[in-house]
Amino acid sequence: MSDKTYYFLGKDFPRKEGRARVTGREVYPSDVVLPGMLYGKILRSPRPHARIKSIDFSGAQKLGAVVLAPNDTPQEFFNVRQVSVPRSTYKDWRILSDHVRQVGDPYAAVAAETEELAEQAAEAVQVEWELLPAYFSIEEAMAAEDNLIHDKVYLQDKEIPIQNNIACTREVTEGDVDKGFAEAEVIVENEFVTPRVYHCQVEPRGCTCRPEPDGGITVWPSTQALHNTRILLGQLFDIPLNKVNVIRITGGGHFGSGIHTNPVILITVALALKAGKPVKILQSREEDLYDHCRYPTRYTLKIGAKKDGTLTAGQMKAWVDIGSHHVQALAFLGVLAGWWHSLYRLPNMRYQGVAVYTNKAPTCAMQGYGAPQVTFGVETTMTILAEKLNLDPIELRANNYVGLGEIFWGQGPTIRSLIHSDGVKELLYTGAEKIGWDKRPDPKAQSGRLRRGIGVARGFHTSGTGAPVPGEVKDFTTVQVKVNEDGSIDILTALMDHGGGTLDAAAKLVAEEFGVPFDKVGISPADTRSTGYDVCTHATRGVYCGAGAVLDVAQDTKKILLDYASRILNAPADSLKTRPDEAENEGIIYVEGMPEKNITIREVAQTAMNNDWGTAISARSVRKVNCPPAYTTFFVEVEVDMETGMVRILRVVAGSDAGTVINPALAKGQLEGGFYRGAGMALLEDTDYDPKTGQLTNRGLLTDYKMLGAVDLPDPEKFEIFFAHTYEPTGPMGAKGIGEAALNPVPAAVAAAIHNATGIWFTKLPILPEDILRAVREERKRDGKKAPGKPQAVPER
Amino acid sequence: MKTAITLNVNGKEYPLEVKANEILLNVLRDRLGLMGTKYGCGIGECGDCTVLLDGKAILSCQSLAFTADGKKITTIEGLEHNGSLHPLQQAFIDEGAVQCGYCTPGMILSAKALLDTKPDPSDQEIKQAIRGNFCRCTGYTNIIRAIKTASEKIKDQGRKQT
Numbered sequence: 001m002s003d004k005t006y007y008f009l010g011k012d013f014p015r016k017e018g019r020a021r022v023t024g025r026e027v028y029p030s031d032v033v034l035p036g037m038l039y040g041k042i043l044r045s046p047r048p049h050a051r052i053k054s055i056d057f058s059g060a061q062k063l064g065a066v067v068l069a070p071n072d073t074p075q076e077f078f079n080v081r082q083v084s085v086p087r088s089t090y091k092d093w094r095i096l097s098d099h100v101r102q103v104g105d106p107y108a109a110v111a112a113e114t115e116e117l118a119e120q121a122a123e124a125v126q127v128e129w130e131l132l133p134a135y136f137s138i139e140e141a142m143a144a145e146d147n148l149i150h151d152k153v154y155l156q157d158k159e160i161p162i163q164n165n166i167a168c169t170r171e172v173t174e175g176d177v178d179k180g181f182a183e184a185e186v187i188v189e190n191e192f193v194t195p196r197v198y199h200c201q202v203e204p205r206g207c208t209c210r211p212e213p214d215g216g217i218t219v220w221p222s223t224q225a226l227h228n229t230r231i232l233l234g235q236l237f238d239i240p241l242n243k244v245n246v247i248r249i250t251g252g253g254h255f256g257s258g259i260h261t262n263p264v265i266l267i268t269v270a271l272a273l274k275a276g277k278p279v280k281i282l283q284s285r286e287e288d289l290y291d292h293c294r295y296p297t298r299y300t301l302k303i304g305a306k307k308d309g310t311l312t313a314g315q316m317k318a319w320v321d322i323g324s325h326h327v328q329a330l331a332f333l334g335v336l337a338g339w340w341h342s343l344y345r346l347p348n349m350r351y352q353g354v355a356v357y358t359n360k361a362p363t364c365a366m367q368g369y370g371a372p373q374v375t376f377g378v379e380t381t382m383t384i385l386a387e388k389l390n391l392d393p394i395e396l397r398a399n400n401y402v403g404l405g406e407i408f409w410g411q412g413p414t415i416r417s418l419i420h421s422d423g424v425k426e427l428l429y430t431g432a433e434k435i436g437w438d439k440r441p442d443p444k445a446q447s448g449r450l451r452r453g454i455g456v457a458r459g460f461h462t463s464g465t466g467a468p469v470p471g472e473v474k475d476f477t478t479v480q481v482k483v484n485e486d487g488s489i490d491i492l493t494a495l496m497d498h499g500g501g502t503l504d505a506a507a508k509l510v511a512e513e514f515g516v517p518f519d520k521v522g523i524s525p526a527d528t529r530s531t532g533y534d535v536c537t538h539a540t541r542g543v544y545c546g547a548g549a550v551l552d553v554a555q556d557t558k559k560i561l562l563d564y565a566s567r568i569l570n571a572p573a574d575s576l577k578t579r580p581d582e583a584e585n586e587g588i589i590y591v592e593g594m595p596e597k598n599i600t601i602r603e604v605a606q607t608a609m610n611n612d613w614g615t616a617i618s619a620r621s622v623r624k625v626n627c628p629p630a631y632t633t634f635f636v637e638v639e640v641d642m643e644t645g646m647v648r649i650l651r652v653v654a655g656s657d658a659g660t661v662i663n664p665a666l667a668k669g670q671l672e673g674g675f676y677r678g679a680g681m682a683l684l685e686d687t688d689y690d691p692k693t694g695q696l697t698n699r700g701l702l703t704d705y706k707m708l709g710a711v712d713l714p715d716p717e718k719f720e721i722f723f724a725h726t727y728e729p730t731g732p733m734g735a736k737g738i739g740e741a742a743l744n745p746v747p748a749a750v751a752a753a754i755h756n757a758t759g760i761w762f763t764k765l766p767i768l769p770e771d772i773l774r775a776v777r778e779e780r781k782r783d784g785k786k787a788p789g790k791p792q793a794v795p796e797r
Numbered sequence: 798m799k800t801a802i803t804l805n806v807n808g809k810e811y812p813l814e815v816k817a818n819e820i821l822l823n824v825l826r827d828r829l830g831l832m833g834t835k836y837g838c839g840i841g842e843c844g845d846c847t848v849l850l851d852g853k854a855i856l857s858c859q860s861l862a863f864t865a866d867g868k869k870i871t872t873i874e875g876l877e878h879n880g881s882l883h884p885l886q887q888a889f890i891d892e893g894a895v896q897c898g899y900c901t902p903g904m905i906l907s908a909k910a911l912l913d914t915k916p917d918p919s920d921q922e923i924k925q926a927i928r929g930n931f932c933r934c935t936g937y938t939n940i941i942r943a944i945k946t947a948s949e950k951i952k953d954q955g956r957k958q959t
């Protein structure tokens with residue numbers, strides 16, 4: 001939040017899509033209905049690893065269903081995730097394959113006139129399976145010599161051999177690690193484990209596709225990536241890209257699960273093309289649970305420091321169980337190193353990452369993309385180090401963090417940029433004061449059944465993936481900004497808003513730039529035929545890269561507008577200023593120092609039209625050459641019941657350094673939502689598999705996928721949020737991102753609070769009540785104590 | 798076998814023939830085109846499909862259509878009156894309680910059922926009333942704020958009218 005004053009930035013306005021969303025009129029992918037549309041149903045493997053020996057569709061065909069077998073689809077290999085450049089893209093996917101690699105893996109599909117009929121047709125398909133050995137742990141998978149999960153994988157276009165189910169590896173070294181550890185006076189080493197969290201976006205993924213008379217297709221998918229989806233569809237189905245139209249449609253939540261083109265989209269298109277009719281597929285919740293999840297990690301982390309707290313060296317070895325497919329695990333292994341290296345100055349570091357296939361649901365990005373995983377271990381280690389060195393954990397952080405003037409590469413070793421704004425110390429010190437850090441309990445001095453603890457963790461996310469030198473990840477946005485003849489303005493871009501307010505932010509920046517009332521700026525409906533490429537809204541790039549691109553193009557358009565105005569006002573364009581006139585609902589252009597010499601934007605646009613000068617309009621692609629760290633710090637207070645292991649969250653103080661805050665209420669909403677999902681990852685959420693059946697132990701039922709609810713979170717008054725007073729010089733009017741930074745430190749902060757209450761460090765997430773009880777019991781055994789004090793009655797919640 | 802029933806939805810009567818196993822959620826969406834009622838799980842776990850049945854919040858994915866015969870159903874489409882939003886709808890926008898918005902219709906209807914019987918609920922009562930409505934985006938904080946704001950507004954309006 002900077003101290004500059006603006007007409008619109010930093011103020012709250014009703015969000016533009018608000019009315020549609022509270023009246024039930026927003027159209028989500030599941031709401032798309034087309035005349036003559038068929039309903040599709042995907043056939044999914046009941047086996048964790050098998051090949052189809054034979055398949056008989058006659059029962060389905062008798063019911064009049066359209067059927068789709070693997071050999072009806074292109075058998076080309078590809079990767080569903082297209083944000084990486086081709087040289088770093090592993091390809092192990094086919095739309096349908098007769099080699100199934102997990103329970104829930106699609107192998108065929110049917111379509112019929114009603115959902116019921118489609119279901120009956122799906123049930124009528126007969127399959128004979130050849131069963132293959134399945135692997136549910138990294139150890140089992142890596143021990144396998146044959147019957148591998150993938151026998152053929154391509155890197156770009158080169159076939160690469162797969163051994164022991166290892167999908168890819170990555171190493172990063174800087175400095176001299178052995179020398180660094182030799183210099184260390186204290187070394188802390190632990191193993192950390194993070195869970196396989198399911199995104200659980202409220203709307204299960206789906207798609208509708210209509211084949212067009214000219215051989216093209218129109219597609220309404222749940223996705224975060226319009227243009228990447230268009231390019232992949234064009235390539236796989238051999239349709240010229242000017243005949244592939246992917247429509248932007250609001251999804252009921254994504255959280256990263258739509259950065260890749262989900263299989264349901266590809267299958268819907270294949271079915272529609274075969275049927276020659278529109279087809280819609282909406283996954284059930286059960287199917288969705290087998291479709292995607294967060295990358296789980298297991299890593300050892302060793303960090304050495306001098307007595308004064310200077311870090312000397314670090315070593316991390318990470319294993320990632322990626323499931324049945326590669327959704328770009330190479331990039332993921334890269335960011336694990338990046339998040340780690342960019343949290344604290346480490347002159348010497350060695351990183352090794354290994355991604356391993358297993359017969360489980362494919363893993364992909366989920367809010368934070370590896371940062372919550374790594375931040376958990378790094379922040380835990382920092383507090384342990386502080387304790388060993390007898391330093392205040394806040395000071396140790398303040399002295400070692402990567403900040404202003406330093407190079408960082410959060411998005412992996414190929415994406416390096418310089419830090420221009422840094423509110424870290426303000427976040428640490430202000431937050432500490434607000435929570436009462438100095439009065440936090442001493443775990444050793446606590447007794448009794450209910451124990452309180454305060455924990456801190458900090459972190460960041462990159463605002464996009466831009467850098468001076470392009471790296472492995474594409475990052476640019478194409479925008480058109482147009483002034484209409486009534487002085488209103490339209491923004492046309494494929495940029496997406498997943499609910500956080502990205503497009504409202506873009507509209508506010510444009511209103512500010514043009515000096516027009518916020519209501520006069522509109523967001524045009526977008527599709528891929530009418531817009532240029534946008535990589536997608538991910539990596540917390542929405543405001544900084546996306547809305548930043550909108551602002552740059554708005555400035556081009558404003559130049560044209562001011563040129564027209566200068567002809568009318570007979571004053572040089574650079575003497576012209578703009579301001580909103582809210583009462584008249586107009587934008588005003590005036591001569592600086594002569595406010596009486598003015599004209600409305602409406603009049604300028606009309607005069608330009610009537611004199612055939614043209615429309616004030618421009619379009620281009622913009623790439624940001626930075627991705628500034630959006631820092632956050634969370635202080636959390638918990639109460640742990642030593643008899644039941646239950647953790648209650650009492651209070652949260654969340655600080656965010658987002659530069660100029662454009663939408664304060666929505667930015668706060670990001671922090672509250674990020675906390676909720678992060679606390680769920682810390683305390684509850686995970687998916688695991690029954691190795692006997694290969695099924696999820698929750699069997700795909702939401703009933704057994706537990707998440708925190710409203711009752712588990714602190715009351716609104718107990719959730720305090722503040723923003724650092726910073727201005728990002730490379731950002732749009734000083735702004736940077738916030739989205740994923742709102743979650744990244746949360747699991748670590750919750751674990752630290754539990755430690756402060758119990759004196760026990762938990763290095764495996766989620767920290768379940770039974771884990772706490774077990775650890776408490778072990779601790780007592782070690783200490784020879786019987787009870788933590790006499791049992792007390794539990795106060796009512 | 799089909800049964801002839803009449804659904805009264807948002808004050809309008811719809812005579813329909815339904816099969817014994819037809820789910821209310823599907824009838825509302827597929828036959829009446831009321832797409833504001835959402836599917837999130839189909840097994841009674843998410844609350845996206847919440848509607849009001851004679852003023853009570855129920856899960857339409859767990860209700861057979863014929864059991865609603867002759868009863869009054871309110872869906873999210875029925876809350877706006879003469880172009881002006883219900884105080885809950887307005888408060889959800891104003892308090893930033895809407896992110897992706899997919900949970901919003903069900904959430905607002907659960908809140909309405911609460912405020913209709915308890916105009917001045919505590920935080921705890923609000924949390925209990927929406928415990929069956931799952932929101933993945935907001936972390937609930939702004940939703941609770943919005944429901945409180947709406948309750949104030951409704952009380953104010955009541956005071957003005959009397």
Ligand code: FES
Pocket residue numbers: 835836837838839840841842843844845846847856857858859
């Ligand atoms: S769809 Fe009815 S409760 Fe989830």
Ligand code: FES
Pocket residue numbers: 202252253499894895896897898899900901931932933934935
């Ligand atoms: S706003 Fe997205 S689920 Fe509630």
